[in-house]
Amino acid sequence: MLNTKQIVNIAWNKKFVIPAFNIPYLPMMKAVIDAVRDENSFALVQVARLEWEKFESKSLKAVRDEYECWKDEKHVRLHLDHVPVLDEDKLFVDYMTIIDEAIALGYESLMIDGSRLSLQDNIEATKEVCMVAHQAGLACEAELGAVLGHESGPLPPYDEIFESGEGFTRVDEAAKFVEETGCDWLSVAIGNIHGAISEGTRGQKKLAARLDVQHLKALKDITNIPLVLHGGSGIRNEYILDAINNGIAKINVGTEIRQAYEREMEKGDKEAGRKAVYTKTREIIKEQYMISGTADIISAAGKI
Numbered sequence: 001m002l003n004t005k006q007i008v009n010i011a012w013n014k015k016f017v018i019p020a021f022n023i024p025y026l027p028m029m030k031a032v033i034d035a036v037r038d039e040n041s042f043a044l045v046q047v048a049r050l051e052w053e054k055f056e057s058k059s060l061k062a063v064r065d066e067y068e069c070w071k072d073e074k075h076v077r078l079h080l081d082h083v084p085v086l087d088e089d090k091l092f093v094d095y096m097t098i099i100d101e102a103i104a105l106g107y108e109s110l111m112i113d114g115s116r117l118s119l120q121d122n123i124e125a126t127k128e129v130c131m132v133a134h135q136a137g138l139a140c141e142a143e144l145g146a147v148l149g150h151e152s153g154p155l156p157p158y159d160e161i162f163e164s165g166e167g168f169t170r171v172d173e174a175a176k177f178v179e180e181t182g183c184d185w186l187s188v189a190i191g192n193i194h195g196a197i198s199e200g201t202r203g204q205k206k207l208a209a210r211l212d213v214q215h216l217k218a219l220k221d222i223t224n225i226p227l228v229l230h231g232g233s234g235i236r237n238e239y240i241l242d243a244i245n246n247g248i249a250k251i252n253v254g255t256e257i258r259q260a261y262e263r264e265m266e267k268g269d270k271e272a273g274r275k276a277v278y279t280k281t282r283e284i285i286k287e288q289y290m291i292s293g294t295a296d297i298i299s300a301a302g303k304i
């Protein structure tokens with residue numbers, strides 16, 4: 001069986017993307033996996049710490065158990081999304097305990113997020129987690145730059161952030177970071193933003209983000225590892241396809257499928273919620289990322 005690092009590398013080399021779908025509610029798991037399989041595509045399913053703390057995915061173990069019920073190795077792997085060192089409420093997190101637990105539970109790749117720290121502190125925390133992940137045979141994703149949106153309170157005006165490039169992953173820092181940490185994939189800030197998660201704002205329509213693809217290309221050239229785009233929901237399609245051609249091999253999708261679920265759940269209809277997630281996930285795979293059929297490309301590459 002190919003591991004997740006090999007799979008993401010295949011996508012990166014062949015210029016298609018592996019989407020990573022977030023599971024803030026456990027019943028979304030089956031709907032997402034069914035959709036990926038029915039498009040004969042390949043995806044990761046993932047959970048971030050804030051989704052068991054602030055949404056209803058309960059725990060690392062609950063997500064793992066749900067995954068075990070529906071997993072299909074031709075089409076999906078389980079990834080641990082954002083484990084922040086300093087979280088969205090500016091509190092320090094006992095990140096190593098979470099990482100150790102995820103490895104013991106059988107998560108197949110993971111992410112450490114030190115992006116709210118100074119460059120040097122981010123390097124140190126990331127390096128430590130990469131060593132632990134690599135010892136367990138897992139790929140480790142890291143983040144450099146500020147992908148905003150999870151914090152409570154209003155965002156600065158989007159156009160101002162974009163025009164100034166404030167918080168974008170710096171090219172010189174990215175080179176140093178990747179070399180010193182040994183991370184396998186890097187989440188970059190190039191205009192992308194996370195969907196709002198605080199109570200009262202989480203149902204709002206996400207603004208249409210743009211991407212600085214020239215900047216992305218510079219990051220790709222200097223780091224030479226697969227890059228990750230967080231905040232995939234709501235970015236205009238032509239930017240996404242351009243980004244996939246310029247180094248993005250994994251794209252995180254949270255808000256779009258979560259809101260599809262929540263809209264139905266407000267009416268109290270769990271089955272309709274699941275159907276909405278299934279339909280939206282298929283649409284994203286087929287129409288937005290155009291990656292129907294990638295499971296066969298991956299399987300074929302694995303047999304060489």
Ligand SMILES: [Zn+2]
Pocket residue numbers: 082147194230231252
């Ligand atoms: Zn993210």
